[in-house]
Amino acid sequence: MARPLTKLKEGGGRYLRPKEVEDALDPALALDRQTQLQRAAISSRDSPDYLRDEVLVHLIREARRQADKSTLNLLVGRLFSRCTSKVRRNEPEVLEESLRALGLLIAQDGQQDKLDFFECKFERAFSVLCRIARRDITKNHSQLARDPEDADSAEQDLSKISQTALNPDEFRKLVLKIEGLEPELREAFVLVCIEQYKIESEDPYEVTAATLCQVEGRTIRNRVTKARSQLAEFLGDES
Amino acid sequence: MKNESTKRELSDVLYEFALTEGALSPEVLKTFVLRYPEYGESLSALALELALSVGETIHLEPADLSSSEVMRAMSFFENAQFEVENAQPSVDPFKDLSRSEFVEVVKSLNVNRQFLAKLRDRRIVPATIKARFRHRAAEALGVPVEAFSAYIGAAAQIHESVHHKADNRPKAPPQENFEEAARSAGLSEDQLKSLLED
Numbered sequence: 001m002a003r004p005l006t007k008l009k010e011g012g013g014r015y016l017r018p019k020e021v022e023d024a025l026d027p028a029l030a031l032d033r034q035t036q037l038q039r040a041a042i043s044s045r046d047s048p049d050y051l052r053d054e055v056l057v058h059l060i061r062e063a064r065r066q067a068d069k070s071t072l073n074l075l076v077g078r079l080f081s082r083c084t085s086k087v088r089r090n091e092p093e094v095l096e097e098s099l100r101a102l103g104l105l106i107a108q109d110g111q112q113d114k115l116d117f118f119e120c121k122f123e124r125a126f127s128v129l130c131r132i133a134r135r136d137i138t139k140n141h142s143q144l145a146r147d148p149e150d151a152d153s154a155e156q157d158l159s160k161i162s163q164t165a166l167n168p169d170e171f172r173k174l175v176l177k178i179e180g181l182e183p184e185l186r187e188a189f190v191l192v193c194i195e196q197y198k199i200e201s202e203d204p205y206e207v208t209a210a211t212l213c214q215v216e217g218r219t220i221r222n223r224v225t226k227a228r229s230q231l232a233e234f235l236g237d238e239s
Numbered sequence: 240m241k242n243e244s245t246k247r248e249l250s251d252v253l254y255e256f257a258l259t260e261g262a263l264s265p266e267v268l269k270t271f272v273l274r275y276p277e278y279g280e281s282l283s284a285l286a287l288e289l290a291l292s293v294g295e296t297i298h299l300e301p302a303d304l305s306s307s308e309v310m311r312a313m314s315f316f317e318n319a320q321f322e323v324e325n326a327q328p329s330v331d332p333f334k335d336l337s338r339s340e341f342v343e344v345v346k347s348l349n350v351n352r353q354f355l356a357k358l359r360d361r362r363i364v365p366a367t368i369k370a371r372f373r374h375r376a377a378e379a380l381g382v383p384v385e386a387f388s389a390y391i392g393a394a395a396q397i398h399e400s401v402h403h404k405a406d407n408r409p410k411a412p413p414q415e416n417f418e419e420a421a422r423s424a425g426l427s428e429d430q431l432k433s434l435l436e437d
Contacts, residue, residue: 008416010247073313077313080313081302081306081309082301083301084306099309102312103312103315107322108319108323111366111392112366113364121258124262125257127257127285127289128250128254128285131281131284132249135281135284159280161287165282166273171265172265175291178291179291186291190288195284
């Protein structure tokens with residue numbers, strides 16, 4: 001029987017693992033350590049021996065509780081390896097920061113219980129780490145030289161999008177409209193206006209929308225302008 | 240409502256949102272944005288990221304264990320582990336406190352004895368103790384904040400000053416979060432207000 005989660009929901013009650021995770025846990029816990037490690041190395045979800053990410057997190061926590069360091073390090077390595085395929089774009093800084101944050105949660109497990117979220121829905125929880133990493137990275141970048149006009153417009157767009165969130169029908173339409181943009185326009189808009197990446201930078205090592213899309217800054221600017229005009233009903237006239 | 244939401248960390252709110260059944264529904268998003276207006280932009284951005292990634296199939300191969308990304312992350316993890324393990328409390332800031340000194344600390348933190356005892360017995364989830372309060376408590380106890388954090392981060396205990404009749408030493412009760420601990424300690428409204436707004 002897997003150890004129950006302890007994280008409390010805001011409205012009361014504990015978080016519970018979904019049934020499919022619970023069902024996968026007991027057989028995994030019954031395996032000997034060597035087999036657990038062999039199966040943790042399987043990355044293909046199609047394999048019948050594949051261990052879910054949530055199960056891997058549980059095994060990691062158990063290894064940590066038992067102070068089994070070699071197993072712990074091997075399992076954590078496998079989990080980090082899997083995570084490298086979960087960041088949508090080639091965002092090395094986001095990946096690095098998210099893995100650090102995950103590593104810290106594992107190292108501090110017991111002092112806090114946030115890994116409970118990862119035992120419920122790993123990918124969703126990991127997407128939160130990525131969101132926070134993106135926010136911190138773009139915040140740091142924006143404190144460096146950034147075209148004030150670009151920054152103001154992008155910040156206004158995100159502010160208007162969050163106002164749209166108060167009207168579910170409008171938000172639904174906005175999502176559909178963004179999904180309907182040409183892929184290049186959508187990518188540029190999402191990077192600049194939602195994820196708040198700088199359009200371009202004089203620093204060749206800085207990750208920007210231009211470096212992520214591997215095009216010139218002015219191309220990104222044009223794409224964002226086009227996307228904004230198609231989304232004008234949601235973003236206001238000035239866009 | 241606003242006051243209540245400021246006590247929660249952004250990450251906790253985002254985790255709760257992402258794990259809520261129907262997180263992709265704009266109605267759920269609206270509920271969260273109304274409840275946590277200060278996190279509206281982060282919630283909206285996360286909702287869009289989740290919504291736009293639905294149906295998007297990722298076929299990336301996981302990086303090898305010896306890849307630079309995994310190796311760097313492992314190195315950071317091992318260092319973090321080392322720090323956590325070596326942050327075991329070498330100092331018990333409560334150990335040499337006389338009764339009157341204990342009361343002085345109670346007064347200077349504007350709490351009551353019961354609350355300070357919970358802190359002493361590590362009955363409060365360390366992650367929920369606010370940074371500002373940690374600093375104030377460390378100062379009142381006359382220890383560096385790192386030593387205080389290490390102390391409260393260790394396993395919950397029954398303090399040696401607590402007497403018991405049974406042959407076996409009783410187990411420490413489950414930990415409460417900071418706010419629960421403050422409320423159940425019977426602090427006055429003013430004390431609660433100043434503590435939770437700290």
